[in-house]
Amino acid sequence: MAAGLVISAPASGVGKTTLTLALARAWRNSGLRVQCFKSGPDYIDPAFHAAATGRASVNVDSWAMDRGTISHLVSRGTDADVVLAEGSMGLFDGVAARGVCGTGATADIAEMLDWPVLLVIDPSGQAQTAAAIAAGLRDYRPGVRLAGVVLNRVASPRHEALVRRALLDAGIAVFGALPRHAEISLPKRHLGLVQAEEQTEISKLIDEAARFVAEHVDLDAVLQSAASWSPPSAGSGLNVTPPGQRIALARDAAFSFVYPHMLEAWRAAGAEISTFSPLADEGPDPGADVCWLPGGYPELQAGRIAANARFRSGLRAFAETRPVHGECGGYMVLGSALTDADGVSHEMTGLLGLETSFAKRRMHLGYRLAELAAPMPGHQAGARLRGHEFHYSTIVAQPDTPLAVVHDATGAVIAETGSRRGQATGTFFHLIAEDR
Structure with a gap:
């Protein structure tokens, strides 16, 4: 039975993709089968997921897809040990009007699949306020469960201690804290990340991210926080007509x-x-x-x-x-x-x-x-x-x-x-x- 986890954040640019790739590669290196998905319409990240796991990744989208389609896509995680869904933007960010079965928010996927959320928090320029943000995200929507937090870009041990104490006082688990590390920054351009296939050193970059995250994050605790999960009925397929034979x-x-x-x-x-x-x-x-x-x-x-x-x-x-x-x-x-x-x-x-x-x-x-x-x-x-x-x-x-x-x-x-x-x-x- 697979363990399912959603990786999200309060906003874009906090480090969701880097953490997803690092966790996926670290667990793969330890012998686990890892399946990734991308919540939302971003078409660049799935190629990075595939590079990290050796398995094709696809998008799941609550605004554009019905539940049967999402179930069909997610069913590819049946034979995996751990399944990660990387979110888009902030956890609850979607459009104002509901689409097919949601607003496109990562929270829709988390609630639909009943997977807990691992939050990536960047406390730059903050201390205890980071805990208030995490607590607000935890309590905002009853059907969405918070597994815990990984801090990213902490400035110093003292900074980390302040934020950790505030999060623990709020009853929120802290799985690790990552100091700033420029060597694992993914290059960007005007539509987002430079594509995986254009980066000849992408595997080395992911390996370095996995090594760095393994040093600073309790991977076993993160894995234990994931939900035991069996895919729902996969439905009848994707209902997509090809443009030709x-x-x-x-x-x-x-x-x-x-x-x-x-x-x-x-x-x-x-x-x-x-x-x-x-x-x-x-x-x-x-x-x-x-x-x-x-x-x-x-x-x-x-x-x-x-x-x-x-x-x-x-x-x-x-x-x-x-x-x-x-x-x-x-x-x-x-x-x-x-x-x-x-x-x-x-x-x-x-x-x-x-x-x-x-x-x-x-x-x-x-x-x-x-x-x-x-x-x-x-x-x-x-x-x-x-x-x-x-x-x-x-x-x-x-x-x-x-x-x-x-x-x-x-x-x-x-x-x-x-x-x-x-x-x-x-x-x-x-x-x-x-x-x-």
């Missing part, structure tokens, strides 16, 4: 933001996936019946993409007879032009008229609910799709026929409608699930 998927440093559960669902439905690299000037497999360009960092590679004539001509030829769909960065590359951070405009594939600019930066972030006005690969007109949008590019022009009516999590209509022209479609949101 043979899917050509762009996959490299510029096109890498794909939710792992989507690819698994496509394969489980019998689809075959072949990958190609636009950065290596490769076109889609001519034997495929649909092409999918995911998001990533095309704004950092715009010059190379514009210069890769074989990729561009191959994609255009493909789109003459078969559907091509782009998400976020992929959508931008299907457009006519992309202006980079230096203000240089680069010609894209021109399958759509979309023009975007990374020089005029503005953050677009949040859940999206789209009702399709026309079909897109895998989904018919009228389908209600749930996804998440996160980018800094600005629309300069979006002249084609809108693909969908798109709302944010509050129900407000937004301008990023997606586009369609001929066989090409695109959206700024990354698809997570379809309402059934």
Whole structure:
């Protein structure tokens, strides 16, 4: 029987990912089978989880997914010894309006699975107030249980002692305290952490984090605080229709933001996936019946993409007879032009008229609910799709026929409608699930 634990914090940037990776690797090194999940729509962290555990990690999301889907995804932890769900943002942070079975908050997953929460607290600039914050999180929602706390970035032994005493007085277990340690900081860029596959030293970094955490945290006590857990009924599956039988998927440093559960669902439905690299000037497999360009960092590679004539001509030829769909960065590359951070405009594939600019930066972030006005690969007109949008590019022009009516999590209509022209479609949101 697995032991389940949620790792969360009062806010972003406190050290949830580093602690999750360190615990996972330390327990794996001791011979335990460790399974990780990511609560919420972050599509970067699961690749780090896989690097730490040697097992694929997926997202679970209470705003976009129903309970059956979450149960199906979590059931992959059946054969593990310990299962860790890393949270997003703060423990109770979600959207204002409820989605399919929650607001997207990490607390939703903790309560749904009945797993206790290990809090990461950064007491920088605080002492006893850190205990007040932890106690407030413990008591805020009756269905959410607190296992205890790991302190991160403590300034000195005296600082640690003050915070520990306050937490213990509040009846909150302290499993360890981590002093500041720059060597295990994960590099970041504008959409979050630099992706795991781009970091050649990622395994060494995780090993160092595991060693450091093992020195300062009582790993046995943390493990004992986890809940004994048997997965609920896995349900009937993910209810995801693949976009085609043979899917050509762009996959490299510029096109890498794909939710792992989507690819698994496509394969489980019998689809075959072949990958190609636009950065290596490769076109889609001519034997495929649909092409999918995911998001990533095309704004950092715009010059190379514009210069890769074989990729561009191959994609255009493909789109003459078969559907091509782009998400976020992929959508931008299907457009006519992309202006980079230096203000240089680069010609894209021109399958759509979309023009975007990374020089005029503005953050677009949040859940999206789209009702399709026309079909897109895998989904018919009228389908209600749930996804998440996160980018800094600005629309300069979006002249084609809108693909969908798109709302944010509050129900407000937004301008990023997606586009369609001929066989090409695109959206700024990354698809997570379809309402059934």
